[in-house]
Amino acid sequence: MGEDIIIFEAFLEDGVKKARELVRENNVRIIISRGATGALIKKNVDIPVVSIEITDFDVFLAIYESSVKHDSIGFFGYDYKKGHFNFDLFSRILNKKISYFYYKTDLELKMLLEKARNQGITIAVGTGACILTEAVKLGMEGRLVLSNRSSVMQAINTAKNICSVLEKDAAQKELMKTLLDYSNEGIMALDEDKRIILFNPKAEKLLEIPGEEILSKKIQDVNSSNINRIFERGEPALQKIIEINKTKLLVNRANINVNSQKRGTVITFQEISKIQELEINIREELYKKGLTSSYSFEDILGSSRPLKEAIEMARKYSKTDSTVLIIGESGTGKELFANSIHAASPRANGPFVAVNCAALPESLLESELFGYEEGAFTGAKKGGKVGLFELAHGGSLFLDEIGEMPLGLQAQILRVIQEKKVMRLGGNKLIPVDVRIIAATNIDLKKRIQEGKFRSDLFYRLNILTLKIPPLRERPEDIIPLTKNFIEGFSNTYNKKVNSNLSKAVIEYLQSYNWPGNVRELKNLMEKCVILTEKQDLDINLIKNLITESDIFRDTPVKNKIFINISTFEDMENQIIEQMNRIFNGNKAMLAKELGISRTTLWKKLKKKQ
Numbered sequence: 218m219g220e221d222i223i224i225f226e227a228f229l230e231d232g233v234k235k236a237r238e239l240v241r242e243n244n245v246r247i248i249i250s251r252g253a254t255g256a257l258i259k260k261n262v263d264i265p266v267v268s269i270e271i272t273d274f275d276v277f278l279a280i281y282e283s284s285v286k287h288d289s290i291g292f293f294g295y296d297y298k299k300g301h302f303n304f305d306l307f308s309r310i311l312n313k314k315i316s317y318f319y320y321k322t323d324l325e326l327k328m329l330l331e332k333a334r335n336q337g338i339t340i341a342v343g344t345g346a347c348i349l350t351e352a353v354k355l356g357m358e359g360r361l362v363l364s365n366r367s368s369v370m371q372a373i374n375t376a377k378n379i380c381s382v383l384e385k386d387a388a389q390k391e392l393m394k395t396l397l398d399y400s401n402e403g404i405m406a407l408d409e410d411k412r413i414i415l416f417n418p419k420a421e422k423l424l425e426i427p428g429e430e431i432l433s434k435k436i437q438d439v440n441s442s443n444i445n446r447i448f449e450r451g452e453p454a455l456q457k458i459i460e461i462n463k464t465k466l467l468v469n470r471a472n473i474n475v476n477s478q479k480r481g482t483v484i485t486f487q488e489i490s491k492i493q494e495l496e497i498n499i500r501e502e503l504y505k506k507g508l509t510s511s512y513s514f515e516d517i518l519g520s521s522r523p524l525k526e527a528i529e530m531a532r533k534y535s536k537t538d539s540t541v542l543i544i545g546e547s548g549t550g551k552e553l554f555a556n557s558i559h560a561a562s563p564r565a566n567g568p569f570v571a572v573n574c575a576a577l578p579e580s581l582l583e584s585e586l587f588g589y590e591e592g593a594f595t596g597a598k599k600g601g602k603v604g605l606f607e608l609a610h611g612g613s614l615f616l617d618e619i620g621e622m623p624l625g626l627q628a629q630i631l632r633v634i635q636e637k638k639v640m641r642l643g644g645n646k647l648i649p650v651d652v653r654i655i656a657a658t659n660i661d662l663k664k665r666i667q668e669g670k671f672r673s674d675l676f677y678r679l680n681i682l683t684l685k686i687p688p689l690r691e692r693p694e695d696i697i698p699l700t701k702n703f704i705e706g707f708s709n710t711y712n713k714k715v716n717s718n719l720s721k722a723v724i725e726y727l728q729s730y731n732w733p734g735n736v737r738e739l740k741n742l743m744e745k746c747v748i749l750t751e752k753q754d755l756d757i758n759l760i761k762n763l764i765t766e767s768d769i770f771r772d773t774p775v776k777n778k779i780f781i782n783i784s785t786f787e788d789m790e791n792q793i794i795e796q797m798n799r800i801f802n803g804n805k806a807m808l809a810k811e812l813g814i815s816r817t818t819l820w821k822k823l824k825k826k827q
Contacts, residue, residue: 222373228254228347229323233261240264246383247376251364252344253295265379269364269372271344276302277310279362283340284313287358291338292317293329293348323347330355402487403466405447406473409480411436423486425462451482458489465489510569512556518699521692527554527684534682535561540634542619542679543657545686548737551657552617554686559613564653567612570605575621583626587633589642606639606650613653619679620658620665624672631675654679689732689739696727699736703743704755715746716753723757729795730764761799794822 223245227235232254239245240262250258251269259266276292283290290313292304299319308315316338320326326348330341334355341352342360349359397404403420407413412435416428424443431439436448443461447468454470466486473481514528534541535558543551552571559569572585588604605614616622622630633639634654638647656679665671689696701717708715719727732738745763746755784792794812801808809819 233257236262247379249372249376256295267372267376270368275362277307279342279360280307283342283360284311287340289338290315291333291341293341293343294319296321402485404485406483407481510556510560512553513560514557519695521695523687523692531558538653539681540654540679541682543684546688546735547659548735549686550736555615555655564612568609569613570609571615572605573617575618579623587639590644609652610650613655616656619656620660620662627672627675634678689735693728703740707744707747
């Protein structure tokens with residue numbers, strides 16, 4: 218690994234002194250030593266100490282070499298090695314008397330050496346040079362137990378591995394420190410004894426208490442109401458709102474579990490105002506010009522066969538890159554389908570840009586679609602402006618109410634679809650664009666072609682994949698689930714408790730109504746009902762009155778039509794009578810006259826229906 222290995226020679230206390238000096242000067246990260254000196258160093262420094270192992274063979278070899286000239290041999294070792302070597306075996310192999318002595322201090326070593334000399338031992342075999350020095354002073358010979366090369370290399374490799382782990386640990390700690398120091402969240406952690414072990418700078422700021430005052434303290438010993446409010450009882454909590462010093466904080470608490478046992482608690486908290494600011498910034502970036510898809514197929518409510526078939530067709534279309542023309546009456550959810558097609562397509566990660574072709578005058582719509590260069594016209598934005606085709610690059614462009622687009626623009630749209638290039642107003646270069654077109658209309662485009670208001674070539678370019686959205690009257694089984702969903706949603710929005718379980722009379726009335734405004738009309742009606750009702754249950758009279766009011770402002774062509782579901786003759790007759798009765802506000806005389814039947818006949822039919 219390329220580490221520098223510095224070698225120093227020192228024994229026992231001198232070795233400890235040198236080790237402390239190196240640690241103090243921060244010159245070493247790990248120490249390799251052996252024997253008594255290594256054991257003493259390990260007790261006196263706070264960095265890792267790797268011991269060079271002294272094996273049985275190392276000791277046996279030293280004793281064997283000593284046995285050539287000496288019959289009585291003494292082995293001297295530091296106390297921690299007591300019982301480590303098999304001297305009885307060595308004695309039997311060599312047929313020599315081997316005595317062994319273990320010491321803890323320098324004084325004890327000297328005493329043991331004198332004792333050995335008095336017992337007739339003539340040579341001292343030891344693991345430390347200090348043993349040899351003292352033995353010579355007493356007139357004895359000394360032999361040092363040498364470590365074999367394998368043990369030394371093993372110790373060096375162990376030290377290298379420890380260094381590697383220490384480096385990774387240091388990097389991990391620095392990473393964690395950086396994350397904590399620069400986190401926008403306050404973070405506090407406690408161990409299993411409820412002792413505070415972590416308290417980052419943001420936590421100090423939000424709770425107005427320095428970390429050094431509370432770190433290592435148990436939570437019950439901290440005199441801070443802010444800390445106590447954040448901790449409460451330490452029970453897990455998700456997105457709990459707590460107000461501290463007039464600042465609302467969003468608090469999360471979670472247990473630290475190890476092997477399914479609680480080992481502590483971590484608490485995070487941040488200012489709600491900061492979250493709201495961040496959310497606003499993200500929305501401004503992502504939703505600028507409608508650059509994201511807002512819905513998916515899961516957002517389309519209903520289980521009727523016509524709707525399911527439309528969804529299934531749309532799902533198939535989403536897998537392709539061809540142009541889609543969505544046809545449906547106003548309020549059927551054409552934009553919802555357009556969003557869903559994009560969200561399920563390979564372009565889902567690209568932008569989804571929507572524009573209503575009927576909402577803007579021709580000149581403004583042109584500049585919005587194609588963009589413009591600086592100075593293209595009076596009032597043009599400095600630096601120019603990117604058009605919607607460019608913004609939709611890599612994604613989808615939804616052209617809503619395409620049938621209302623002026624003829625002049627239709628030609629330009631056709632050119633972009635064909636050439637896949639766009640030129641900004643006032644510009645002189647073509648810009649390549651990769652855009653999928655999804656168009657929608659609620660009018661008969663073929664009729665518009667006959668009237669000379671829509672280009673046939675553009676129609677055939679758009680009409681590659683056609684998707685027809687069924688009106689609500691053709692899927693009456695979806696009316697009640699939609700109604701319940703809208704009631705629950707608006708009840709939550711307006712903080713009201715309106716029962717979504719409808720009475721039989723309300724259900725029959727809603728299912729018999731023709732819904733010329735489709736899902737949008739139903740949604741708007743339920744919003745009004747939730748706002749206006751003073752009861753928990755929706756009143757059928759309120760619904761009838763609101764529908765009657767909306768009928769007054771409805772276009773005449775729609776007022777002069779009713780829509781019925783195909784069924785038995787008797788059921789269709791009942792639908793006609795009920796809808797006509799509603800149009801005439803219950804005036805039986807006018808209803809009978811309009812239907813061309815007598816009031817008696819009408820009365821019988823109404824009674825039979827009941």
